[in-house]
Amino acid sequence: MSSKIHKISKEYEIGDKTIDGLISELAKSFGSVESRHLLREILTTAVKLGLESSDNGDLKLVNNALKELRYSFKIFFPYRAVKKVIIFGSARSLKTSAEYKMAEEFARKLTKKGYMIVTGGGPGVMEAGNKGAEAGKEFALNIRLPFEQKPNPYIYEKDKIINFKYFFTRKLIFVKETDATALFPGGFGTNDEGFEMLTLIQTGKSKPRPIVLMEPKGSTYWAAWKHFVDSQLVKNGFIQKEDFNIFRIVKTVDEAIRYIEDFYRVYHSIRYVAGLTVLRLNKEISGKTLKLINQKFKDILTSGEIKISPPTNKEIHEGECLGLPRLVMNFNLRDYGRLCEMIHVINRDQALGIAL
Numbered sequence: 480m481s482s483k484i485h486k487i488s489k490e491y492e493i494g495d496k497t498i499d500g501l502i503s504e505l506a507k508s509f510g511s512v513e514s515r516h517l518l519r520e521i522l523t524t525a526v527k528l529g530l531e532s533s534d535n536g537d538l539k540l541v542n543n544a545l546k547e548l549r550y551s552f553k554i555f556f557p558y559r560a561v562k563k564v565i566i567f568g569s570a571r572s573l574k575t576s577a578e579y580k581m582a583e584e585f586a587r588k589l590t591k592k593g594y595m596i597v598t599g600g601g602p603g604v605m606e607a608g609n610k611g612a613e614a615g616k617e618f619a620l621n622i623r624l625p626f627e628q629k630p631n632p633y634i635y636e637k638d639k640i641i642n643f644k645y646f647f648t649r650k651l652i653f654v655k656e657t658d659a660t661a662l663f664p665g666g667f668g669t670n671d672e673g674f675e676m677l678t679l680i681q682t683g684k685s686k687p688r689p690i691v692l693m694e695p696k697g698s699t700y701w702a703a704w705k706h707f708v709d710s711q712l713v714k715n716g717f718i719q720k721e722d723f724n725i726f727r728i729v730k731t732v733d734e735a736i737r738y739i740e741d742f743y744r745v746y747h748s749i750r751y752v753a754g755l756t757v758l759r760l761n762k763e764i765s766g767k768t769l770k771l772i773n774q775k776f777k778d779i780l781t782s783g784e785i786k787i788s789p790p791t792n793k794e795i796h797e798g799e800c801l802g803l804p805r806l807v808m809n810f811n812l813r814d815y816g817r818l819c820e821m822i823h824v825i826n827r828d829q830a831l832g833i834a835l
Contacts, residue, residue, distance in 0.1 A: 568604025568663030577695035586611030
C-alpha cells in the first residue's frame with residue numbers, strides 16, 4: 480500500500496492574524512485576482528521590514544529602490560510592444576568624435592525603422608543617441624551624481640526622462656525594458672554595463688538578445704577588448720570560446736542594424752515551463768532546419784531532441800503568444816553561448832531560404 484505525502488507550502492505572512500488579515504483585505508481592495516497574491520507578499524515584506532529593521536538607512540534604500548522601479552514600470556508600460564535598443568557609451572565623447580557621430584546615425588536609422596532608443600540620458604554618446612532619435616521615440620535613464628550628469632537637451636518629451644539614485648535599479652530597467660544592446664567605446668561605466676549584460680545572458684539571468692559592440696572607423700577599442708577577453712579569460716578557462724556567440728563587433732551602423740533585425744527574424748522569445756525550454760518563433764522552420772539544429776546542438780540537451788510543439792498548458796493558461804510556432808527542448812541551462820549560436824543558425828537558415 481502506497482501513501483502520498485502532500486507538501487503544504489507555508490504562507491508568506493507576518494504570523495499575526497490581525498495584521499495578516501488587514502494585509503489580505505488591502506491586497507483584495509486594489510489587486511486583480513491574478514496579482515493579488517503578489518501584492519499581498521509585497522505588503523507583507525514592507526511590514527516585515529518595519530518590524531525587523533531598526534536601521535533607517537535600510538528602509539530608505541528599499542523605499543527609494545521600490546519608488547524608482549514603480550515609476551519606471553509606469554513610464555515604459557505603454558510602450559512594451561515596441562522593440563527598444565539601449566545605447567551605452569562614454570559621457571565624455573566629444574560631438575566631433577567618431578563614436579558620437581556613429582551613435583547619432585545609429586539612433587536615427589533605428590527609429591526610422593520603428594525602434595525606440597534608450598540611453599543613460601547624459602552627454603557624449605548618450606546625447607548622440609537621443610539627438611539622433613526621432614522625437615518621442617527615445618527614453619533617458621539619468622543617474623544622479625555629485626559632479627555629473629544632467630539630462631542632455633535632446634530629450635523632447637520630458638516625461639520620458641527617469642532620474643535614478645541607484646545604479647542597480649537603473650541597470651535593471653536598462654535590461655528589462657529593452658530588446659537589444661549597443662556598446663560604444665567608453666570608460667568604467669560602459670565596461671561595467673557591457674560586462675553585466677554579457678554576464679546576465681551567459682548565466683541565463685537575462686533572455687538572449689543581440690549585443691553589438693560598435694567600433695567606429697579608425698578605432699581598435701573593441702578589437703583590443705576582444706583580444707584581452709580571448710588571451711586572458713578564454714585562455715585561462717574563465718569563460719568558454721562559445722561565449723563569443725553572445726556578442727558581435729561591428730564596423731558600420733548598417734551592419735549593426737542588420738544584426739539586430741536578423742536576431743529576431745525567426746526567433747521571437749524564450750520561456751521556461753516545467754523543466755522545458757520553449758523557443759517561440761515568428762515563422763515555422765523546415766524539417767531540414769530542425770534536423771540540422773538537432774545534429775549541431777545535441778550537446779546542450781540533457782535528454783531527448785529539439786521538437787516542434789504547440790503552446791504548453793501554462794502558456795495557454797496565461798495567453799502567451801498562442802499564435803506562434805514553438806520549439807521545445809531539455810536545455811541544460813548552462814551553455815547559453817551555444818543557445819545564442821543556435822538562434823543565429825535558425826535565423827541564418829531562414830534568411831538563406833532553407834526554412835519555410
